Amino acid sequence: xxxxATSAPVEGARTASGPVKDGPGAARGPxxxxxxxxxxxxxxxxxxxxxxxxxxxxxxxxxxxxxxGDPVKFMTGGRQVSTEQLASYRREFGLDLPLWQQFTGYxxxxxxxxxxxxxxxxxxxxxRITEALPNTLLLTGTAFVLYTALxxxxxxxxxxxxxxxxxxxxxxxxxxxxxxxxxxxxxLLIITLSVxxxxxxxxxxxxGMESGGEEGFARVLDVAHHLVLPVVTLVAVEYGQTLxxxxxxxxxxxxxxxxxxxxxxxxxxxxxxxxxAVPNALLPTVTLIFINLGRTVAGVILxxxxxxxxxxxxxxxxxxxxxxxxxxxxxxFVFSAAVIVMxxxxxxxxxxLDPRVGR
Amino acid sequence: xxxxDQYGGQHDTRRPRIRHRGRTRGAVPRRVRLAAAAxxxxxxxxxxxxxxxxxxxxEALAADDGKRTLTVAVAQSVDSLSPFxxxxxxxxxxxxxxxxxxxxxxxEDNHVVPGLATRWKSxxxxxxxxxxxxxxxxxxxxxxxxxxxxxWTFNTMMTDEGAATANxxxxxNFEEVTAPSPTELVIRLKKPQATMTxxxxxxxxxHVWEKxxxxxxxxxxxxxPVVGNGPFVLTGYxxxxxxxxxxxxxxxxxxxxxxxxxxxxxxxxxxxxxxxxKGEVSFVAGSPSLTPAQAASLRNEKNIKVNDAPGRRFxxxxxxxxxxxxxxxxxxxxxxxxxxxxxxxxxxxAVDRKTVVDKVFQGHAVDGAGYIPPRxxxxxxxxxxxxxxxxxxxxxxxxxxxxxxxxxxxxxRVGKDGKPLNxxxxxxxxxxxxxxxxxxxxxxxxxxxxGVTLNCLDNVTDxxxxxxxxxxxxxxxxxxxxxxxxxxxxxGALPATPEDTGATDNFICDExxxxxxxxQLAEYDPAERANIVQxxxxxxxxxxxxxxxxxxxxxxxxxxxxxxxxxxxxxEAGNIYGQxxxxxxxxxxxxDSGEGSGGSSSTGVVVGIVAGVVVLAGLGVFxxxxxxxxxxxxx
Numbered sequence: 001x002x003x004x005a006t007s008a009p010v011e012g013a014r015t016a017s018g019p020v021k022d023g024p025g026a027a028r029g030p031x032x033x034x035x036x037x038x039x040x041x042x043x044x045x046x047x048x049x050x051x052x053x054x055x056x057x058x059x060x061x062x063x064x065x066x067x068x069g070d071p072v073k074f075m076t077g078g079r080q081v082s083t084e085q086l087a088s089y090r091r092e093f094g095l096d097l098p099l100w101q102q103f104t105g106y107x108x109x110x111x112x113x114x115x116x117x118x119x120x121x122x123x124x125x126x127x128r129i130t131e132a133l134p135n136t137l138l139l140t141g142t143a144f145v146l147y148t149a150l151x152x153x154x155x156x157x158x159x160x161x162x163x164x165x166x167x168x169x170x171x172x173x174x175x176x177x178x179x180x181x182x183x184x185x186x187x188l189l190i191i192t193l194s195v196x197x198x199x200x201x202x203x204x205x206x207x208g209m210e211s212g213g214e215e216g217f218a219r220v221l222d223v224a225h226h227l228v229l230p231v232v233t234l235v236a237v238e239y240g241q242t243l244x245x246x247x248x249x250x251x252x253x254x255x256x257x258x259x260x261x262x263x264x265x266x267x268x269x270x271x272x273x274x275x276x277a278v279p280n281a282l283l284p285t286v287t288l289i290f291i292n293l294g295r296t297v298a299g300v301i302l303x304x305x306x307x308x309x310x311x312x313x314x315x316x317x318x319x320x321x322x323x324x325x326x327x328x329x330x331x332x333f334v335f336s337a338a339v340i341v342m343x344x345x346x347x348x349x350x351x352x353l354d355p356r357v358g359r
Numbered sequence: 360x361x362x363x364d365q366y367g368g369q370h371d372t373r374r375p376r377i378r379h380r381g382r383t384r385g386a387v388p389r390r391v392r393l394a395a396a397a398x399x400x401x402x403x404x405x406x407x408x409x410x411x412x413x414x415x416x417x418e419a420l421a422a423d424d425g426k427r428t429l430t431v432a433v434a435q436s437v438d439s440l441s442p443f444x445x446x447x448x449x450x451x452x453x454x455x456x457x458x459x460x461x462x463x464x465x466x467e468d469n470h471v472v473p474g475l476a477t478r479w480k481s482x483x484x485x486x487x488x489x490x491x492x493x494x495x496x497x498x499x500x501x502x503x504x505x506x507x508x509x510x511w512t513f514n515t516m517m518t519d520e521g522a523a524t525a526n527x528x529x530x531x532n533f534e535e536v537t538a539p540s541p542t543e544l545v546i547r548l549k550k551p552q553a554t555m556t557x558x559x560x561x562x563x564x565x566h567v568w569e570k571x572x573x574x575x576x577x578x579x580x581x582x583x584p585v586v587g588n589g590p591f592v593l594t595g596y597x598x599x600x601x602x603x604x605x606x607x608x609x610x611x612x613x614x615x616x617x618x619x620x621x622x623x624x625x626x627x628x629x630x631x632x633x634x635x636x637k638g639e640v641s642f643v644a645g646s647p648s649l650t651p652a653q654a655a656s657l658r659n660e661k662n663i664k665v666n667d668a669p670g671r672r673f674x675x676x677x678x679x680x681x682x683x684x685x686x687x688x689x690x691x692x693x694x695x696x697x698x699x700x701x702x703x704x705x706x707x708x709a710v711d712r713k714t715v716v717d718k719v720f721q722g723h724a725v726d727g728a729g730y731i732p733p734r735x736x737x738x739x740x741x742x743x744x745x746x747x748x749x750x751x752x753x754x755x756x757x758x759x760x761x762x763x764x765x766x767x768x769x770x771x772r773v774g775k776d777g778k779p780l781n782x783x784x785x786x787x788x789x790x791x792x793x794x795x796x797x798x799x800x801x802x803x804x805x806x807x808x809x810g811v812t813l814n815c816l817d818n819v820t821d822x823x824x825x826x827x828x829x830x831x832x833x834x835x836x837x838x839x840x841x842x843x844x845x846x847x848x849x850x851g852a853l854p855a856t857p858e859d860t861g862a863t864d865n866f867i868c869d870e871x872x873x874x875x876x877x878x879q880l881a882e883y884d885p886a887e888r889a890n891i892v893q894x895x896x897x898x899x900x901x902x903x904x905x906x907x908x909x910x911x912x913x914x915x916x917x918x919x920x921x922x923x924x925x926x927x928x929x930x931e932a933g934n935i936y937g938q939x940x941x942x943x944x945x946x947x948x949x950x951d952s953g954e955g956s957g958g959s960s961s962t963g964v965v966v967g968i969v970a971g972v973v974v975l976a977g978l979g980v981f982x983x984x985x986x987x988x989x990x991x992x993x994x
Contacts, residue, residue: 120438121439187627315599
């Protein structure tokens, strides 16, 4: 997952800068023409996103039909069932219909917001997803805000003082943590901070999102308490990426003439950095932010598993192991949709950040 | 700017030119320090705040509001909380705790004891069963549980396809169910059925459930507390987070000793073991069984008891009996040499079960014999000395010679077609035991001159149903009533045609076995029925299609400073989680002291303060190092 994300910013940046070449005359045109150009740009991006979403809808249906396994056999495995019951299961899930009929039924329902019924939980897929979604957003959202802020701040500082001890240690640490498997770090944190070592008893819960049975403010505190370790794990593993992208983007800017000009005006160093260098260097980071934002929905399967967090990642894993086709399809669609929507948003925001884009 | 390399010297050349450097530098660390201090303060606050409020020990131990909660770490998601739909172990265990069944099984030796029914009798023609329903069982909303509730439950399962989802097989042979009076339930059968005192069906309150429109969609998890009459009442549920049960003080057998039972989710078993060590949970479920490493790490821990319980599963090596459908058509491509009983017996005689138990299961299993595990003493069967296929590679080689599978020049045994014998073994990729035993088989059978191809798959169902295997690792959990695990080897369980799916496990179809099966199903005398069941196991053993290697233990663990005593099933040596009954959780006695390893709030505060000091000290070191690192800039 992380590997995709690393290569993605480059991809996003390339798409975003594409239109620059196409419209050399646009810069000279009147304001109205600029607006029209922007609208055309928006329409193109939105249409592209819609096509991607449709493609995902179709792919998700056929892709997961490739998973070997008979869901009915899995669900009835190890217990007493009659042949009539097996047939009734198949009828109920629509597995007795030919594939193309299953597909048209699935598409028709999906367009009305019905993603089908989960085989194993016997509940609408939409219900299961909306139950788990807030939990995942709480975890990954909190972590996202923290690691993005931390990555930008540290990345900026690293670039500004690159080559110095602080930069080398900071970058080294970020790279190390970035390479650490999240489940391993999570387990280490559980062993040290949850169970406690030696005379120090554990400070944080071992897993889960709540103790069960708390109400009101006590529950808020309880959930916050459970949130600490998984968030720390995620931040530790993820902030390095933002740091590195911010750092290298800023380093690219640091040779620019306008910075010399700014200094020549007598601006203080941190003003040069904050007002001139950082805003210009932030573009790749913004791409990364939106990609990460799209990924927050997908959750983090490993961290959710280690900390027993009742989110979408865990749900996806359970759905795959059956295979619970409607649930797998639904989750895949939601995950993809989040990434597509966020990327489109990034594309739409670019022209506002950098007027050269989208003319 | 200078022409220097962007990433190299440029920085250094610029620095001396910045006049305000000193001032700027001063400003930055101040901000950093402020931010860091705020961060540290937040950490100290969380640690300090969190610990005194730490709900974990309170949950697992005696609570401050006087409630005693038993917390159990589980991993399996609830499939449904509706008794008509639930099939998973956790969900059905919850139903055992929240609803009464007609009968129950004695924790000591699994014999049938009264549940909602106090007495039962069958008519001389064996087709009518009359149950006397107890009058002292009340639903948690105050109404009395009656025979009418039971009749309605069964009738709903017989008439509504959705309601038959989970337990429909129990009512398949029912002709009619009536309740002539609140204390009398009458079931008429189509043909005799010996399992009438083993109907594992939760009886639900009619006045609540008759409002349900669609049983196939209703999951019984919204309207809490759920009305029930078991030893506990379901009061809280968050998917994959927790299931909360409160003691039913009016339970007819007596109230449970704990006030509440909390199933809390730990998707990772190492994390669950950590939670037990910490005292956050009282019990770690042995489903799946704890690994030998986990068990070993807990064994010497203070206040923790590892329950290495005899399991209810058998673990076998199944051989393809030349799979066929009911219509006689061949299914799949099982090796023809396996149709010779001498070959099957020879293969099993070359399996060193002692090594399997000692090396693969590291002692957490029992040497296999008959089909039904020894915990069901009533039905357990062992081969006599003359019948036993004991480990004897020499004898196995002689049997193969007799069967005509001789070694060729390369030392390989060849079949009638002159080709070397090579068997495909179907193994579960997710089960390390399958893989480890597979390696041993390669070695043991290799010594006999037989080749082995291990076919380890995530999904073994497809090749299995298609009969595309020679041997396969197989295992089933056995219920106190063995009817089901016996039924899956009858000819009646075969698929109708190769395109259909049958209930059969391994395509076994043996006339003698089938005769015995029908006989036991119609035998209402327990001792006589057990005798027939033992004959069936003897037949199965000789046939060599199901070779039971071991009975794996269910390894689970609990804190003795939180649970003083708890009933295992069978009581002599048995499991606690996933019992056929509510005995374990119902009987559990809380430990008197509240001094578990969870720690009291005063130590929590101390620890919070210590943690804060450590963080602050670390911060101080960090700032000092930073200042030293940038000392040259300050001039």
